[in-house]
Amino acid sequence: MLSRVADSVYWMSRYFERADHCARVLDATYNLMLNPSKPTTDQRWQRITARLGLGNETMDLDPQTAMVRLLCDVTNRSSIVSCIASARENASQVREQISSEMWEKLNQLYHEVTHAAASMERDAEPLRLFAVIREGSYQFNGVTDATMNHGEAWQFVQFGKYMERGCALPALLDAVFSLASGADDLDWVGLLASCSAFEAYCKVYTADLKPERVAEFLLLHSEFPYTVRYAIEQMHAALDSIARMVSVRKAGQMERIVGRLRSSLAYAQIDDIISRDFHRFLNSIIEQCHSLHVAAHELYIEYPIESAFEA
Amino acid sequence: MATSTSLTEQTNPGVFGGYQLGEAYDEMFRANGRPRPHYRALYSRLLSLPREELRRHKQEADLSFFNQGITFTVYGREEGTERIFPHDLLPRIIPNSEWERVERGLTQRITALNAFLKDIYHERKILKDGCIPGEIIYTCKHFRRQMRGVKVPRDVYVSVCGTDLIRLPDGSFVVLEDNLRVPSGVSYMLTSRKVMKQIFPLMFRKCGVRPIEHYSQALLSTLRSLAPEGRSNTTIVLLTPGVYNSAYFEHAYLARQMGIELVEGRDLVVHEDMVYMRTTSGLQRVDVIYRRVDDDFLDPLAFRPDSSLGAAGLFSAYRAGNVVLANAMGTGVADDKAIYAYVPKIIKYYLDQEPILNNVETLLMTDESARQHVCQNLQRYVVKAVGESGGYGMLIGPHSTAALREEFRARIEREPRNYIAQPTLNLSTAPCFVDNGRIEPRHVDLRPYVLFGEKVTIVPGGLTRVALQKGSLVVNSSQGGGSKDTWVLQS
Structure with missing residues (x-):
């Protein structure tokens, strides 16, 4: 397939996942903020919103303003509305390659969200908008799997989605765990809810909420889709399928990175990770994901012309 | 004369109640209440249908166009505005005897125009013989000096042509203009047929309508016949300016129908005079480009340096014979409206024949x-x-x-x-189902699509464009025109 097309479906998928992730986290965190305030809650909110794209400016913003900046500020490229617009923009470039149901769903969600965001005033509205995005996301992911040919383009959709998740989850864990000492059960419920993982966690560990168990689950669990390990396994599977579909090329660098990432999680023990430097561990995953993105990009999208002529 | 007067005084029945014949040739009626033979089946069907049912059909058709996303972009406003292409419910019917003449005329015309283009870019005999003043060629803004002496496969310059025909009050078809650069609209012809088949399935069999659905295959064979020799697995692509172009829907549609890659300029790479497209499997050699980008924008090195729609070095690869462009570069010189005036002479000069279809x-x-x-x-x-x-x-x-x-x-x-x-020409009129629920005459033209590769192929029919406003003579979609399905009958 054309490199441009692969790049567009990849970014469509990444931006969509980014919007989805941001909505889940804001939704869960906003719910926590409705409880009587603790000093750590505000700090945690700041760290989370910083990692969601507000950076340092979040320090000067009151929570409501920060929320609006992340939800519907079109001048902020990390806002949910901007991410959905970017996903749609990429999809519109490759409308012929994705299914018409996908386009319709994305287009519909875009119009709903921009419309609602433009008129957002009342308190309850962020929550309603989160619900709209959550529903829209389930539907978009559903029609993508159900109506798109599971060929090369779909594999790039998968790769994009799990790349985004593989970067966003460690960032979220880092923001929350950097303030783990002041956290109570509600905070852990909030974190799990950000990943729609509360029920799944309980089935494994019961409702006994322990920080290291929560970390273990969201980092290392291999079967729940909203975990770091699952995301990396899916990236590996997608890249593996792509490599088999295109004629043999020099994929060594890419395979090394993804292999190292997989084994660092497959053979890891949570006690080891936490007792050493959790912050460093999480950030090294993000860095490796980034290297993987670059390697894949250089292999399939922006390869130098000369390399294509080497026998 | 007395009889014809009494006939026009007779009024039309039923849904045709408001149908007023004017000076123009009417495609359906010879006189009030007297439909032409090839329209009789449709005429009686329309009389038997309740008006409500016609309305329902119209809604079904509109919905079908909407769902297929058949749109075009109107320029001249801020950004382009995307609109559904207006479509009229009633087909325009042409009997085969008339069509055969049109077909012969178009074949003659495209053959002569191709010979003319070859001559203009090589020996220039027609100028030396004084048949056309050289000045008119050299002052034409679509004349491409760079094309002088460039050999094109099979000497075919124009492989896809859309010729605009109109019918004069005496019933004869004449050519209004030739579109020899990147003619568009064929996707409307194809999609409109599909919709009409859903709406009037029985009429098709009853009337014996000749099929047009093989257009995409014919286009693909035409393009394939132009491929450079000695290439076994030829790669054919469609080059589009991108999603913001007014005809993007058509580009995507045709690429999908032909099963070829839809590329943009940024997908193409020229290396040592070969053209490649950038794919996830590496660079893939491209042999034939069905380009829907104007000459000026094809290669920033050879033409407009500010263009990002083409590929740098494309013209050099083209001149080296390593890639084929359809249509060739420089064909615009033959559809310049001043040179149009000389087409009858051009036909005479190269083919030694009288034109079958006259000029205006x-x-x-x-x-x-x-x-x-x-x-x-x-x-x-x-x-x-x-x-x-x-x-x-x-x-x-x-x-x-x-x-x-x-x-x-x-x-x-x-x-x-x-x-x-x-x-000012009085274009012929054809019955249209208008907003007030009646059938009224509107002016129409006809754009058949001519393919020229190994041989000339013209699918029977074309795009009938309608000036939807009462009395208007402008049929262009950018100016409020719409389209109709065109039925060429078997007999």
Whole structure:
């Protein structure tokens, strides 16, 4: 397939996942903020919103303003509305390659969200908008799997989605765990809810909420889709399928990175990770994901012309 | 005469109650209440249908177009506005005997125009023989000096052509203009047929409508027949300016129908005079480009340096014979509206035949006496800029304001080479289902699509464009025109 097309479906998928992730986290965190305030809650909110794209400016913003900046500020490229617009923009470039149901769903969600965001005033509205995005996301992911040919383009959709998740989850864990000492059960419920993982966690560990168990689950669990390990396994599977579909090329660098990432999680023990430097561990995953993105990009999208002529 | 008067006084029944025949040739009626033989089946069907049912059919058709996303973009406003292409419910019917003549005429015309293009870019015999003044060629803004001496496969310059025909009050078809660069609209012809089959399934069998669905295959074989020799697995692509182009829907549609890759300029790479597309499996050699990008934008190194729609080095690869462009570069010289006036001579010169399809009388503004005459009688003429298409840059005398006429008069005096004038023509009318639920006549033209590769292929029919506003003579989609399905009958 054309490199441009692969790049567009990849970014469509990444931006969509980014919007989805941001909505889940804001939704869960906003719910926590409705409880009587603790000093750590505000700090945690700041760290989370910083990692969601507000950076340092979040320090000067009151929570409501920060929320609006992340939800519907079109001048902020990390806002949910901007991410959905970017996903749609990429999809519109490759409308012929994705299914018409996908386009319709994305287009519909875009119009709903921009419309609602433009008129957002009342308190309850962020929550309603989160619900709209959550529903829209389930539907978009559903029609993508159900109506798109599971060929090369779909594999790039998968790769994009799990790349985004593989970067966003460690960032979220880092923001929350950097303030783990002041956290109570509600905070852990909030974190799990950000990943729609509360029920799944309980089935494994019961409702006994322990920080290291929560970390273990969201980092290392291999079967729940909203975990770091699952995301990396899916990236590996997608890249593996792509490599088999295109004629043999020099994929060594890419395979090394993804292999190292997989084994660092497959053979890891949570006690080891936490007792050493959790912050460093999480950030090294993000860095490796980034290297993987670059390697894949250089292999399939922006390869130098000369390399294509080497026998 | 007495009988014909009494016939026109007779009124039309039922849904045709408001159908008023004018001066123009009417495709359906010879006279009030007297449909032409090839329209009889449709006529009686329409009379038997309750009006409500017609409305329902119209809604079904509109919905089907909407769902298929059959849209086009109108320029000249902020960003482009995407619109559903307006479609009329009733087919325009052409009997086979008339169609055969059209087909022969179009074949003759495209053959002569290709011979002309080859001559102009090589020996220039027609100029040396004084049949056409050389100046008119060299002053044409679509003449490409770079194409001199460039050999094109099979000597085919124009492999896809859309010729606009109109029918005069005497019933004869004449050529209004040739579109030899990147003619569009064929996707509307194809999708409109699909919708009509859902709505009037029985009428198709009853009337014996000749199929057009093989257009995409015919286009693909035409493109394949132009591939450079000695290449076993030829790769054919469609080059589009991108999603913001007004005809993007058509580009995507045709690429999908032919099963070829839809590429943009940024997908193409030229290396040592070979053209490649950038794929996830590496660079893939491209042999034939069905390009829907104008000459000027194809190669920033050879033409407009500010273009990002083409690929740097494409022209050099083309000249080296390593890639084929369809249509060839420089074909615009043959559809310049001033050169159009010479097409009958061109046919005579290369084929030694009389034209089967005539031209519309055309006055060149470079001719002093014609210019004076036209400038004094602008309200009676249609004035067109020679290098424009799509209904842009045009004055329709009878429907113009004094201020606009004054503006055109000044423009003509300033740049006479850039304008031609034609008498205002009464395009034929065809029945249309209009908003008030009645059937009324509207002016139409006909754009058949001609393919030229190994042989000439013309699918029976084409795009019938309709001036949807009552009395209007402008059929261009950019100016509020719509389309109809065109039925060429078996017998």
